[in-house]
Amino acid sequence: MRVDELEYQKMIQRCLRCSICKWIPQVQIKSQKYATACPSIDIYNYHPYSGGGRIILALLLETGRIEPSEELREIVYKCTECGSCAVSCKFLNTLEPLEIIMKLREKLVELGCGPMPKQQEYIEAANKVNNPYNEPHEKRLAWLPKDIQLDPDAKVLYFVGCTSSYRRQEMAIAAAHILKAAGIPFNILQDEEFCCGSPILRTGDVKTFKKFLNKNLDVIESKGIDTVIFSCAGCYDTFKVDYPLYREYNFRVLHTVEFFDELLETGKLKLIKEIPITVTYHDPCHLGRNAERYDDWDGDIVDLMPLVSINIPPKPKRTGSNGIYEPPRNILKKIPGLKFVEMERIKEYAYCCGAGAGVKSAFPEFALQTAKIRIEEAEDTGADTLVSACPFCSTNLQDGIKESGANLKYYDISELLLMSLGLEPEKLKEITEEAG
Amino acid sequence: MVLEKEILKEFQGIVGSENVNDGEVITNTYSYNWCMEYVNYMEGKEPIPFSPIPKAVLLPSSTEEVQEVVKLCNKYRIQFKAQSTGLGPWNQPSTENSIILDLRRMDKIIKIDNKNLYAVVEPYVSGAQLQVEAMKYDLTVHMPGAGPQVSPLASATSMNGPGFTSPHTGHSARNVLGVEWILPDGEVLRLGSAGLKNNSDWYNGDGPGPSLRGIMRGWAGAKSGIGVFTKVAIKLFPYPCNTEFKLQGYSPNYNFDIPDFMRLYVMDCGSYKYLKKAMLRIEEEEISFMCSHLSGYGLTAIFSYSIESMMDKMAIASLKTPLVVLIAARTKHEFNYKQKVMEMLLDELKLHNIIGTKYTPNSIFYAEALRSNLGLHGFIVTGGFQSAKGQCDTVKTCLRTTKKSIPLKKKYIKKGVIGNDFGEGVWMTSYESGHYFHVESITLFDQTDEESVKGMGEFMEDNYQFDLVKHLGAPFFVEGDRMHNMFGPYMMNYHKWLRKIKKAFDPNEIADSGFYISAKSEN
Numbered sequence: 001m002r003v004d005e006l007e008y009q010k011m012i013q014r015c016l017r018c019s020i021c022k023w024i025p026q027v028q029i030k031s032q033k034y035a036t037a038c039p040s041i042d043i044y045n046y047h048p049y050s051g052g053g054r055i056i057l058a059l060l061l062e063t064g065r066i067e068p069s070e071e072l073r074e075i076v077y078k079c080t081e082c083g084s085c086a087v088s089c090k091f092l093n094t095l096e097p098l099e100i101i102m103k104l105r106e107k108l109v110e111l112g113c114g115p116m117p118k119q120q121e122y123i124e125a126a127n128k129v130n131n132p133y134n135e136p137h138e139k140r141l142a143w144l145p146k147d148i149q150l151d152p153d154a155k156v157l158y159f160v161g162c163t164s165s166y167r168r169q170e171m172a173i174a175a176a177h178i179l180k181a182a183g184i185p186f187n188i189l190q191d192e193e194f195c196c197g198s199p200i201l202r203t204g205d206v207k208t209f210k211k212f213l214n215k216n217l218d219v220i221e222s223k224g225i226d227t228v229i230f231s232c233a234g235c236y237d238t239f240k241v242d243y244p245l246y247r248e249y250n251f252r253v254l255h256t257v258e259f260f261d262e263l264l265e266t267g268k269l270k271l272i273k274e275i276p277i278t279v280t281y282h283d284p285c286h287l288g289r290n291a292e293r294y295d296d297w298d299g300d301i302v303d304l305m306p307l308v309s310i311n312i313p314p315k316p317k318r319t320g321s322n323g324i325y326e327p328p329r330n331i332l333k334k335i336p337g338l339k340f341v342e343m344e345r346i347k348e349y350a351y352c353c354g355a356g357a358g359v360k361s362a363f364p365e366f367a368l369q370t371a372k373i374r375i376e377e378a379e380d381t382g383a384d385t386l387v388s389a390c391p392f393c394s395t396n397l398q399d400g401i402k403e404s405g406a407n408l409k410y411y412d413i414s415e416l417l418l419m420s421l422g423l424e425p426e427k428l429k430e431i432t433e434e435a436g
Numbered sequence: 437m438v439l440e441k442e443i444l445k446e447f448q449g450i451v452g453s454e455n456v457n458d459g460e461v462i463t464n465t466y467s468y469n470w471c472m473e474y475v476n477y478m479e480g481k482e483p484i485p486f487s488p489i490p491k492a493v494l495l496p497s498s499t500e501e502v503q504e505v506v507k508l509c510n511k512y513r514i515q516f517k518a519q520s521t522g523l524g525p526w527n528q529p530s531t532e533n534s535i536i537l538d539l540r541r542m543d544k545i546i547k548i549d550n551k552n553l554y555a556v557v558e559p560y561v562s563g564a565q566l567q568v569e570a571m572k573y574d575l576t577v578h579m580p581g582a583g584p585q586v587s588p589l590a591s592a593t594s595m596n597g598p599g600f601t602s603p604h605t606g607h608s609a610r611n612v613l614g615v616e617w618i619l620p621d622g623e624v625l626r627l628g629s630a631g632l633k634n635n636s637d638w639y640n641g642d643g644p645g646p647s648l649r650g651i652m653r654g655w656a657g658a659k660s661g662i663g664v665f666t667k668v669a670i671k672l673f674p675y676p677c678n679t680e681f682k683l684q685g686y687s688p689n690y691n692f693d694i695p696d697f698m699r700l701y702v703m704d705c706g707s708y709k710y711l712k713k714a715m716l717r718i719e720e721e722e723i724s725f726m727c728s729h730l731s732g733y734g735l736t737a738i739f740s741y742s743i744e745s746m747m748d749k750m751a752i753a754s755l756k757t758p759l760v761v762l763i764a765a766r767t768k769h770e771f772n773y774k775q776k777v778m779e780m781l782l783d784e785l786k787l788h789n790i791i792g793t794k795y796t797p798n799s800i801f802y803a804e805a806l807r808s809n810l811g812l813h814g815f816i817v818t819g820g821f822q823s824a825k826g827q828c829d830t831v832k833t834c835l836r837t838t839k840k841s842i843p844l845k846k847k848y849i850k851k852g853v854i855g856n857d858f859g860e861g862v863w864m865t866s867y868e869s870g871h872y873f874h875v876e877s878i879t880l881f882d883q884t885d886e887e888s889v890k891g892m893g894e895f896m897e898d899n900y901q902f903d904l905v906k907h908l909g910a911p912f913f914v915e916g917d918r919m920h921n922m923f924g925p926y927m928m929n930y931h932k933w934l935r936k937i938k939k940a941f942d943p944n945e946i947a948d949s950g951f952y953i954s955a956k957s958e959n
Contacts, residue, residue, distance in 0.1 A: 013485070017524075018523050018582075018586075019522060023562065026583070035565050046462050047522065060464050075461060088687075092741060093816075306852035306855075307855050311744060312744075314742065314744035320687060323686075
């Protein structure tokens with residue numbers, strides 16, 4: 001369950017202004033350099049750019065101490081909604097900084113003060129052509145290699161997503177080839193696949209988001225699908241975590257890293273080729289800490305004594321601990337010849353790539369600055385290759401590598417898997433370059 | 437009050453236009469802080485969590501920039517309030533004529549001198565940041581109960597800073613060596629050996645070179661009321677055990693590989709009288725890393741991660757007068773020695789350790805103890821607490837304070853405005869192996885409930901009066917003119933001297949004195 005209005009009104013009065021939200025969990029700090037958690041406060045410095053600062057903004061708005069304004073909108077939207085503040089806060093506290101930020105955006109949209117103009121543009125594009133990139137809907141499947149056969153009766157559906165369909169096609173191609181290599185019959189929705197709604201939801205435009213949610217679920221449910229797999233962390237998170245808040249469905253959702261890890265475990269995929277590189281892995285926020293479902297809670301709030309109440313049974317708290325952390329690492333560790341090294345900030349306290357929640361389109365400089373911070377952290381591990389499992393992270397981190405002149409290569413994890421299966425990864429890059 | 441455009445431009449000229457903001461949203465955000473609501477109520481204002489709104493917020497990046505900003509403040513008679521990590525009402529402006537200097541861009545560790553056991557840091561280095569860098573030299577740093585996320589510079593120069601590791605690491609006020617201090621008129625003053633003309637360095641706070649440590653911070657610090665501290669040298673201490681720090685699992689359910697040579701003791705002393713005897717005796721042996729008394733509720737809280745998880749710890753909640761001792765060692769030999777001493781003391785004092793028999797904490801407790809994160813557990817019950825009291829005194833006085841204050845606290849508990857800890861909710865620690873002690877009365881309230889906020893304010897006020905009448909010493913939140921005027925006459929008129937200091941150092945009253953003392957209202 002998301003935070004309801006009553007909880008929101010209480011929570012926004014409870015920030016301790018302790019600044020815990022600005023740091024990764026205190027016990028996880030390993031160096032001064034990589035102690036911080038939040039790209040927004042790291043770059044913009046003023047307190048309102050932190051998780052706690054945005055809680056104060058919500059309070060100021062509710063109490064009428066500030067009015068909706070461009071200044072307010074810019075601060076509220078200069079946040080990737082990565083949720084790192086929430087992980088740190090909830091180590092001990094019961095506040096929900098990320099939930100408050102999401103709700104604050106919803107309120108700004110209701111007040112006509114959100115989203116940002118660039119975000120509004122992509123929402124309108126999605127309304128028009130079903131993707132935020134304003135690309136022709138009919139070209140959604142242009143990436144599909146000729147040697148990949150779709151099975152209309154398959155129980156497995158690969159939901160490609162807009163970014164992999166139009167921008168990071170190498171990820172879609174790799175995923176399709178891997179499924180083929182494992183002998184998994186699968187289907188793709190083709191012209192019936194629409195934007196998952198994630199970039200719309202993150203701006204606070206819930207009304208438009210619900211439209212896409214219903215369109216996608218209507219189609220998928222009509223096809224008798226058992227399992228939907230995603231190579232896009234954003235689509236995966238949205239289907240897994242956000243859709244059920246508005247509409248239940250009866251199919252299993254998996255990210256490709258989970259699915260491919262299973263295929264490796266069961267021997268359906270065999271890695272034969274050595275990949276002699278040193279790799280570090282970036283946890284996408286949508287696949288990591290935010291990919292944790294909301295659990296229902298139907299308990300009672302029992303007053304123990306004045307001012308002190310407890311939840312019976314205890315109310316589940318989303319702490320980021322149930323993200324998808326091990327499957328990508330399992331895959332990387334199984335690739336022959338590959339050396340895997342970790343960055344300092346990983347898993348539930350990983351540093352964001354900088355692209356999420358509409359930041360890449362509304363504030364490209366902010367996105368790039370954040371990516372450069374993450375690139376430096378990756379370089380400091382001694383790795384020569386950075387890997388992740390999200391097309392948004394892919395674009396932004398590759399932009400960061402280019403901009404910073406870092407001596408790092410970037411691959412999506414499925415590309416490395418493909419290489420190790422003995423297939424030809426270079427083809428993927430060529431295809432992407434042509435398409436791009 | 438709006439900053440005139442011409443003045444704004446001048447500030448921009450010093451720190452850069454992106455580092456000055458006088459917008460409604462930014463400035464209003466800086467008017468909020470934890471506990472401001474009951475502080476407002478105590479000052480006869482509306483019980484809301486907002487202070488006056490600063491005219492602007494500035495983000496200086498260097499000593500020189502701070503100096504120039506302060507000089508400009510003098511020129512235009514604008515007051516300034518400096519803050520580091522910004523926790524607590526002390527960071528708030530007290531007038532509408534104040535600007536905030538948010539020092540978060542000054543975040544460098546200047547030096548770690550592992551041979552002479554000190555570090556030099558800027559304002560926005562957090563305790564945790566300094567600690568992890570010090571750990572690379574097998575050293576650690578003292579951190580206050582406010583947690584590892586706060587600024588050691590702020591704690592050492594401008595607050596007080598007792599912490600759970602105080603038996604081993606003292607307290608912030610005692611750990612300050614030299615400082616770089618921008619006086620309220622904009623001059624730079626370096627204290628101790630850092631102030632030497634030739635071969636200056638940071639190794640000593642009291643000389644050779646000028647020593648004004650008492651004036652600079654006194655007992656409780658000036659909370660920016662006497663200038664801005666831009667660098668500080670603070671003591672480092674040997675890390676108590678192996679610095680290897682391995683966590684597994686996910687937040688908050690981490691598993692910690694407890695270092696080989698650590699052992700926790702939780703004992704029930706049964707009475708305050710016996711607690712006194714036990715604490716003094718144990719600390720006499722100089723073996724503890726932590727030596728704290730907490731009430732049953734407090735003890736339960738430091739082992740819990742939510743109020744619900746406190747409920748399954750009744751074995752410890754029912755202890756009458758608990759004493760927590762943590763020993764840690766770097767070698768087996770040292771550990772054996774400390775354990776043997778503890779065994780001898782348990783035998784001598786007829787105390788029983790419940791750890792391992794009645795209760796076994798999660799391993800993460802040990803990680804938090806080493807990283808000074810335990811104080812933050814105080815928030816898990818109502819989300820809000822503040823400490824009445826705050827004595828630094830003998831164990832006898834600290835316990836006398838505790839005992840005598842119980843009926844007063846119970847009175848407010850009965851009213852339902854503060855949390856029920858049976859009146860016993862205190863945290864008491866030894867400083868520097870029992871050299872002296874600290875006690876504060878942890879009091880739970882609900883900042884979203886106006887009656888509770890008002891009740892908390894009234895309780896604090898009554899507490900102060902009670903401390904005076906019963907000669908229980910000065911709490912550490914004696915701040916602002918009203919409080920100093922209240923306590924001064926009972927304490928050798930210290931407030932008159934404090935005013936003279938303020939007047940001498942800040943003739944234009946440019947450093948915001950809302951939580952310090954003003955030169956004006958002499959009595």
